[in-house]
Amino acid sequence: MLFEEFDPLKGKTLQILDQDGKIVNDKLVPKIKKDTLMKMYHTMVLGRIADEKALQFQRQGRMLTYAPNHGQEAAQLGSIAAMDDDDWLVLAFREMNAMLYKGVTLEQSFLYWLGNEWGSRFNDDVKVLPINVPIGSQISHAAGLAYAAKLKGTKEVAIAYIGDGGTSHGEFHEGMSFASAYDLPMIVIIQNNQYAISTPREKTIKSKTLAQKAIAYGIPGIQVDGNDPLAMYLATETARERALKGEGPTLIEAVTYRMGPHTTSDNPKLYREDSEVEEWEKKDPLKRFKKYLIDKKYWTDKKDEDLHETSKKEVLDTFKKVENSGEVDLEDIFKYTYESLTPELEKQMKYYQEFLNEEGAK
Numbered sequence: 001m002l003f004e005e006f007d008p009l010k011g012k013t014l015q016i017l018d019q020d021g022k023i024v025n026d027k028l029v030p031k032i033k034k035d036t037l038m039k040m041y042h043t044m045v046l047g048r049i050a051d052e053k054a055l056q057f058q059r060q061g062r063m064l065t066y067a068p069n070h071g072q073e074a075a076q077l078g079s080i081a082a083m084d085d086d087d088w089l090v091l092a093f094r095e096m097n098a099m100l101y102k103g104v105t106l107e108q109s110f111l112y113w114l115g116n117e118w119g120s121r122f123n124d125d126v127k128v129l130p131i132n133v134p135i136g137s138q139i140s141h142a143a144g145l146a147y148a149a150k151l152k153g154t155k156e157v158a159i160a161y162i163g164d165g166g167t168s169h170g171e172f173h174e175g176m177s178f179a180s181a182y183d184l185p186m187i188v189i190i191q192n193n194q195y196a197i198s199t200p201r202e203k204t205i206k207s208k209t210l211a212q213k214a215i216a217y218g219i220p221g222i223q224v225d226g227n228d229p230l231a232m233y234l235a236t237e238t239a240r241e242r243a244l245k246g247e248g249p250t251l252i253e254a255v256t257y258r259m260g261p262h263t264t265s266d267n268p269k270l271y272r273e274d275s276e277v278e279e280w281e282k283k284d285p286l287k288r289f290k291k292y293l294i295d296k297k298y299w300t301d302k303k304d305e306d307l308h309e310t311s312k313k314e315v316l317d318t319f320k321k322v323e324n325s326g327e328v329d330l331e332d333i334f335k336y337t338y339e340s341l342t343p344e345l346e347k348q349m350k351y352y353q354e355f356l357n358e359e360g361a362k
């Protein structure tokens with residue numbers, strides 16, 4: 001029903017919570033337990049502070065390149081909260097909030113951005129694939145996981161995230177096509193944050209919405225206010241029900257905005273107006289979710305202040321620990337792609353060791 005009502009060709013966008021934190025679609029409010037709502041909000045606050053601090057650490061020369069999340073918290077947390085512990089999270093690189101919710105620790109996340117391979121080694125019960133930088137290939141990985149779940153007859157669903165620009169890449173189409181042909185239990189969240197690095201979404205994709213790309217695969221698609229955690233939850237929950245019934249994949253476009261730079265190597269002031277950023281500032285997912293929780297009497301300003309304090313301390317303490325965790329062995333960089341090193345990788349490792357020796361590095 002939801003996917004029929006919000007058929008992408010009807011030009012509708014699903015919204016339940018408006019930018020002032022008010023319910024605008026009573027009939028559609030998803031039933032979410034208080035504990036889940038609070039976990040979503042706690043993760044949002046931790047994710048926001050970790051993000052702000054990561055930018056500062058990078059500017060201080062204490063961290064490598066980082067891809068900020070600011071603005072995309074609801075797109076990630078609304079969707080991942082609708083999934084089960086047994087489901088797989090398959091991400092690109094801008095999904096720190098979803099990772100934290102699913103059980104990746106902040107320590108592991110910071111280790112990754114400090115270039116430490118152990119930041120990609122999660123606990124065995126955490127069903128999250130490592131960060132995936134080659135654009136689009138994560139969709140094939142998710143389709144593979146979903147295919148395996150179907151063959152094994154388990155109840156696992158794979159949820160994958162991709163950017164708007166990523167939907168132009170070949171592997172997006174290949175993964176979607178495969179998943180739809182085999183009715184695989186897969187959900188793809190397109191985080192349409194309006195830019196692929198410096199290129200506005202309108203310049204890269206001629207289709208009116210990204211949700212309508214679903215039509216080509218013969219599956220449901222839906223455009224959702226990506227800064228509305230309740231709408232994201234409902235769309236994902238409904239997609240998951242379809243997946244479990246064997247009805248195949250769903251494509252969800254979360255309309256959101258990347259408030260910060262693409263990465264710490266980027267300067268968005270060169271290609272977008274401050275006024276545009278200010279307009280999106282008013283749609284901040286944290287502010288609207290907080291207002292909603294306060295209206296529901298689940299939260300107070302005082303509790304919010306305390307949460308900000310403890311989260312800040314957690315971020316600073318974790319980063320200090322990670323920063324002092326020591327250097328990475330050269331071997332660690334090469335060791336885990338294959339079971340044993342290929343001759344080409346051996347050659348690269350030897351070459352790099354010689355380079356480090358010449359440079360007088362340890």
Ligand SMILES: Cc1ncc(C[n+]2csc(CCOP(=O)(O)OP(=O)(O)O)c2C)c(N)n1
Binds near residue numbers: 133163164166193
């Ligand atoms: C196969 C491949 N080509 C190019 C790149 C370089 N690259 C990194 S991020 C990016 C743009 C991604 O934009 P989008 O999919 O909209 O996601 P966002 O970064 O906005 O979250 C590109 C082209 C890459 N990582 N992988």
